[in-house]
Amino acid sequence: MTSTQVIVLVLVVLVVAAVAAALVIAGRRRALRQRFGPEYDRAVAEQSSRSAAERELRDRQRRHAELTLTPLSPEARDRYAAAWEELQVRFVDSPHETVSDAHELVTRLISERGYPTGDFSDQIAHLSVEHARTLGHYRDAHEIHERNARGEASTEDLRQAIVHYRALFADLLGTEPVGSRPAQPGTTPTSHSESADQPSPTESHPTSPPQQRTPHDVPTR
Template identity: 65%
Template sequence: MSTTVTIVLIVVVLLVLAAAVFGVQAARRRKLQQTFGPEYDRVVADTGSRSEAEKELTERTKRHAQLELTPLSSESRARYATAWEEVQIRFVDNPGEAVATADELVTRLIAERGYPTGDYDERLADLSVEHAATLEHYRDAHEISRRSQAGEAATEDLRQALVHYRALFAELLGENPVGRTTPAPRSAADEHVNTTPTEPTSR
């Protein structure tokens, strides 16, 4: 076999291998994008590197696979639904306290489903694997709750926080269809929360 033919064969083999590697990487990228949705772009922006972002998201998937997640019993679902109704009713007289309670309630629900709740950032990472569609709601709600504790949130902000908490709460409870990120009112209490005046009322 001539040197020229050998070189051509080597080049062809290298091209085939490169195409195979590219195909595997493209398939992995598509899978990550489908799994994480907008969270994929967020992590890419945060890391400044697509490869680093994909490495991080792959690690999240591996950690998530090790979690022992459990569905809620019908009794637990009913208990949480009742507790949420009470939060919404409380919002009428004390929006700040209602939002703080909503944060605690969502955290308890996350824990009961089997997710670790010690570190907030790790909590977000674990939730992102199955709940990426509602994760931004949770981030927004948590930030408003933080501002509320500092006395920096208006009534309309608190109303929005409750709506944001409701998105993840409903999904963890199994009430939201896949891909639906905006919760619809479920009761008269919901309707009141969704129409609370944008400015705090005097008391």
């Protein structure tokens, strides 16, 4: 084999190796996009590079694998669904208190499923692995909850918070499909309002009282 042939062979091997490496990277990237959805783009925007964002997301997967997640029993699911329906009805008379109650109820459900509930960013990171579609809702709900605690949230903001909380709540219960990320709080919902107008988590249970009032029935004060 001549030196020229050796050089050509080495170049071919290097090209094949580069193509194989590119295919592996592309496959991993595609898997992360499919798993994290909108959280993938958010991580890329927040990190210094796409590679750093992907390392962060893989680290989330590793940490998530260390959790001991617990599926809800039918009794627990019914209990949470009934609590949510009662909460929605209370919104008419006590919107400020109801948003606080919704925050506590969702936090309790997150904890019972086996997710950490201490630091909010840590909580988001763990939830993003299996519930990425609803994290935009949850972030908005949390932000309104904090403004509510400072006395800065309007009734329409509070109604939006209930809608946002309901998206993650239903996702964790596994009782209702969720839509795309909603409009910002205080604006008229578009695609999300269409999703949120679907039956509430409790309406899939025959024992639930019919025709219950939902947050969308609440007039803006």
